[in-house]
Amino acid sequence: xxxxxxxxxxxxxxxxxxxxxxxxxxxxLLLSVAAxxxxxxxxxxxxxxxxxxxxxxAARAGINMVYLGSILxxxxxxxxxxxxxxxxxxxxxGAVATKIEFASKILIMVLAVPIVVAVLxxxxxLVP
Amino acid sequence: xxxxxxxxxxxAGVGILVAVLNTIxxxxxxxxxxxLVALAGLAIVFIWVxxxxxxxFDQVKSVFKLF
Amino acid sequence: xxxxxxxxxxxxxxxxxxxxxxxGYSRRPKELRSIRSALQMLxxxxxxxxxxxxxxxxxxxxxxxxxxxxxxxxxxAELSARTGSTAAQAWEKSINGYYRESALKAQDLSxxxxxxxxxxxxxxxxxxxxxxxxxxxxxNESFRAEEEAARNVKLWSYLGxxxxxxxxxxxx
Numbered sequence: 001x002x003x004x005x006x007x008x009x010x011x012x013x014x015x016x017x018x019x020x021x022x023x024x025x026x027x028x029l030l031l032s033v034a035a036x037x038x039x040x041x042x043x044x045x046x047x048x049x050x051x052x053x054x055x056x057x058a059a060r061a062g063i064n065m066v067y068l069g070s071i072l073x074x075x076x077x078x079x080x081x082x083x084x085x086x087x088x089x090x091x092x093x094g095a096v097a098t099k100i101e102f103a104s105k106i107l108i109m110v111l112a113v114p115i116v117v118a119v120l121x122x123x124x125x126l127v128p
Numbered sequence: 129x130x131x132x133x134x135x136x137x138x139x140a141g142v143g144i145l146v147a148v149l150n151t152i153x154x155x156x157x158x159x160x161x162x163x164l165v166a167l168a169g170l171a172i173v174f175i176w177v178x179x180x181x182x183x184x185f186d187q188v189k190s191v192f193k194l195f
Numbered sequence: 196x197x198x199x200x201x202x203x204x205x206x207x208x209x210x211x212x213x214x215x216x217x218x219g220y221s222r223r224p225k226e227l228r229s230i231r232s233a234l235q236m237l238x239x240x241x242x243x244x245x246x247x248x249x250x251x252x253x254x255x256x257x258x259x260x261x262x263x264x265x266x267x268x269x270x271x272a273e274l275s276a277r278t279g280s281t282a283a284q285a286w287e288k289s290i291n292g293y294y295r296e297s298a299l300k301a302q303d304l305s306x307x308x309x310x311x312x313x314x315x316x317x318x319x320x321x322x323x324x325x326x327x328x329x330x331x332x333x334x335n336e337s338f339r340a341e342e343e344a345a346r347n348v349k350l351w352s353y354l355g356x357x358x359x360x361x362x363x364x365x366x367x
Contacts, residue, residue: 009132016136016139016140020140020143020147023144024146024147024170027169027170030170031136031139031140034177037180080188
């Protein structure tokens with residue numbers, strides 16, 4: 001079963017990180033990054049299929065594809081920023097983590113602006 | 129799954145061996161060589177992890193169609 | 196399967212290399228001690244035996260530790276061959292030949308070389324003084340060599356195997 005594999009990889013990686021952390025903290029950090037990346041890569045295929053289904057449903061519901069694309073990109077930015085920020089926090093660099101999250105918020109705003117503008121225009125059309 | 133766990137074990141193995149070699153060399157008075165070995169181990173693991181990250185970002189780009 | 200064999204070979208090769216270096220460190224004190232006792236025998240021969248240098252060297256070669264007997268044997272052989280070389284030159288050739296196969300260091304070789312330059316030239320008391328000086332210096336070196344050996348033997352054996360393992364993990 002997939003979840004068992006992933007939990008096993010996670011546990012093994014955690015134990016090894018703790019072992020290495022007492023001797024060489026920098027290598028422990030790299031090890032935890034590697035473990036996170038590997039687990040994510042294992043699930044990425046399934047995420048892709050889910051997104052294809054959502055796109056299919058959206059197309060059939062008649063939603064403009066542009067909006068759906070923006071939403072997916074926003075989800076992607078949020079995930080990757082969280083991944084990076086958590087790794088920084090694990091290494092004790094809270095400041096760097098906060099900066100990464102701040103930057104991701106800005107980027108999400110940039111992507112969201114067209115949607116917000118479209119919503120406002122629709123609202124203005126409603127109000128005479 | 130088999131060869132993903134491989135990378136984790138390789139990194140952990142390099143980490144432990146580098147720590148042991150560092151301690152042995154420091155104990156024998158050859159501290160500079162110890163630091164050199166530690167740096168070399170760090171560089172090798174770094175290269176592996178960067179390759180993994182590049183792989184990840186490529187796949188994320190294609191799935192989320194970010195760029 | 197082949198990968199496993201290859202890794203085993205890399206670890207074995209590197210480990211044996213480390214053990215070889217460690218062996219060099221552990222052999223040096225023993226060789227220095229053998230040389231010192233052989234020089235002691237030579238001094239005894241010269242001061243009590245009143246023999247010629249060549250005979251003294253052969254007698255010492257028969258009785259001393261077989262590893263260092265080469266030096267005395269070859270010097271005696273060169274002298275008896277009457278090739279016209281002085282005792283110093285014969286001694287020089289013998290210690291150079293011995294040095295190549297031994298675990299001795301450059302400073303040990305220079306002690307022996309200084310001894311050689313006084314062989315067969317001066318009278319008996321002078322020879323004995325030079326021999327005693329050489330024995331004293333070799334004694335000091337062997338003391339230092341023992342300390343070095345205590346530190347380095349284990350170090351190099353471990354280093355060999357661990358670096359082998361490291362290479363295997365990086366390249367696996």
